[in-house]
Amino acid sequence: MKSPILSLLLITVLTATTCKKSAAQSNLTGKAKVAIALGGNAWVKKTAAATEVIHSSGLSNWTSAASVTSIYFRTEKPGNVTLSLRLKVPSGTSTFKVSTGSRSITKSASNTSFDTVAIGDFKISAKGYVKVDLQGLTKTGLYFGDVSDLIISGQPVTDSLSYVKDNTNQRFYWGRRGPSVHVNYIIPNAIKNNVEWFYNEINVPAGMDPAGSYFMSNGFGEGYFGIQVNSATERRVLFSLWSPFPTDDPSTIPDNKKIKLIRKGAGVTTGEFGNEGSGGQSYLIYPWVAGKTYAFLTRAQPDAATNKTVYTSYFKPADGNWMLIASFERPATNTRLKGLYSFLENFNQDMGNIERRANYGNQWAIDNQGNWTEITTMKFTGDDIANRGYRKDVSGGVKGNQFFLRNGGFFSDATVLKQNFSRPPAGIPHPVIDFNQLP
Numbered sequence: 001m002k003s004p005i006l007s008l009l010l011i012t013v014l015t016a017t018t019c020k021k022s023a024a025q026s027n028l029t030g031k032a033k034v035a036i037a038l039g040g041n042a043w044v045k046k047t048a049a050a051t052e053v054i055h056s057s058g059l060s061n062w063t064s065a066a067s068v069t070s071i072y073f074r075t076e077k078p079g080n081v082t083l084s085l086r087l088k089v090p091s092g093t094s095t096f097k098v099s100t101g102s103r104s105i106t107k108s109a110s111n112t113s114f115d116t117v118a119i120g121d122f123k124i125s126a127k128g129y130v131k132v133d134l135q136g137l138t139k140t141g142l143y144f145g146d147v148s149d150l151i152i153s154g155q156p157v158t159d160s161l162s163y164v165k166d167n168t169n170q171r172f173y174w175g176r177r178g179p180s181v182h183v184n185y186i187i188p189n190a191i192k193n194n195v196e197w198f199y200n201e202i203n204v205p206a207g208m209d210p211a212g213s214y215f216m217s218n219g220f221g222e223g224y225f226g227i228q229v230n231s232a233t234e235r236r237v238l239f240s241l242w243s244p245f246p247t248d249d250p251s252t253i254p255d256n257k258k259i260k261l262i263r264k265g266a267g268v269t270t271g272e273f274g275n276e277g278s279g280g281q282s283y284l285i286y287p288w289v290a291g292k293t294y295a296f297l298t299r300a301q302p303d304a305a306t307n308k309t310v311y312t313s314y315f316k317p318a319d320g321n322w323m324l325i326a327s328f329e330r331p332a333t334n335t336r337l338k339g340l341y342s343f344l345e346n347f348n349q350d351m352g353n354i355e356r357r358a359n360y361g362n363q364w365a366i367d368n369q370g371n372w373t374e375i376t377t378m379k380f381t382g383d384d385i386a387n388r389g390y391r392k393d394v395s396g397g398v399k400g401n402q403f404f405l406r407n408g409g410f411f412s413d414a415t416v417l418k419q420n421f422s423r424p425p426a427g428i429p430h431p432v433i434d435f436n437q438l439p
Helices: 004-013 168-177
Strands: 033-037 042-045 053-055 058-062 068-075 079-088 094-100 103-109 115-124 128-139 145-154 181-185 195-203 213-219 223-229 235-242 260-264 268-273 279-285 293-303 308-317 323-331 341-346 356-367 372-374 377-382 394-399 402-407 419-422
Touching (some): 033 068, 042 053, 042 058, 068 145, 079 094, 181 402, 195 213, 213 293, 235 308, 235 323, 268 323, 279 323, 341 356, 341 402, 377 394, 394 419
Antiparallel strands (some): 042 068, 053 058, 058 145, 068 128, 079 145, 094 103, 094 128, 181 341, 195 293, 195 356, 213 223, 213 341, 223 235, 356 372, 356 402, 377 419, 394 402
16 A cells, blocks of 8 residues: 555656666676666665755766765575676766675776776675665766666576566656555454454654654544654655546546545545546654654444445544544445454655564454454465565564564565464453544
8 A cells, every 4th residue: 555645756756767677688698687777776874955856867967076876686595606787877987886794896987878897707696685885986077977787606506596677657756665565464254244343552662763654543444544754854644545436537426425534533634646546645644752652543434324334533642642644435346344454654765775664562452232253364465576586585473462564674584475464462451442432
């Protein structure tokens, strides 16, 4: 699932993309070679004034010697590799260094059109993710150059090498955002068709909340509800509901298929979203803090006579009271809460190399008679980038009496997707909520 709050960002970054395939393997020199496109597999660490950028064609505007471009791939076996770069230097001569592990090699280039520049040999000591750093040293031209691919050959180059291999359906963009991972809650059959309320809690460990993170708590077939890190100075509580009319452009939704706002909480902003489906959106700018536990409560009230369902979501800090986020009416819908899930994603492609984690605990489903059922089993899944194995820095499972999700950062101890996990029951009574006193 993706966060529609960033739709304007999506429009900006997805323009002028190409669909070149970068998984080129050959035996031109008797050894397998792989070209790893920087457009889907590299990030730049730079100062605020630096101009370097990664786009679908690779690294450009490489001007600062203080900037470091890191390229990632994963291998399933150690060994020696030979590295080359496909690059061009528009004018003058550029000197740069390429590093991985403790070894660095310095090279110079002056070719004014794209060509393969040999770097040298490196040893990979263990299977898992490998980071290759590229840094400029000196230049006589205006900038160091443009780099499209890291080319590798040697023992670790096999069919199981993991990296973002093509830009079909804008996978370079999605790969740089990083893999999304999900907790799919398994609801007991006795209540799975009659869940009126869903209660869940999130605790984000300290330091695991970089900008661009969306920690989604209460997902269901028609919408989702959670917390985001929108920037270094802004955080949000977000609740969105899709229209039953399938489109990425909310202006095309007929009036009888639009999401209708019933009411909203104090300080909550509401409107429409597009680009990843369309519908109604609400958010509260709220300074939630990593290390603290927050509760989420969502209700579905179907009306068979009108074929409409009202969805309402509430948010609660551990040391505070319930706050109404919003209540929306969805037309052409007659259902309770189904397909309950949580997810963890990054919506900023320049932050897809940073790790994030979240703990999800104390899940309860409440039926329309007020009966509480604890949810203790889930299935761990991922998005297209994870399912293809283009990014394998994914993890999920059980920690203590909570489920957890982890992604980004290129850690090597991945969790196999599509596994079921069961957590121990909380061992405490269900939360006490006076539903009649909710705002």
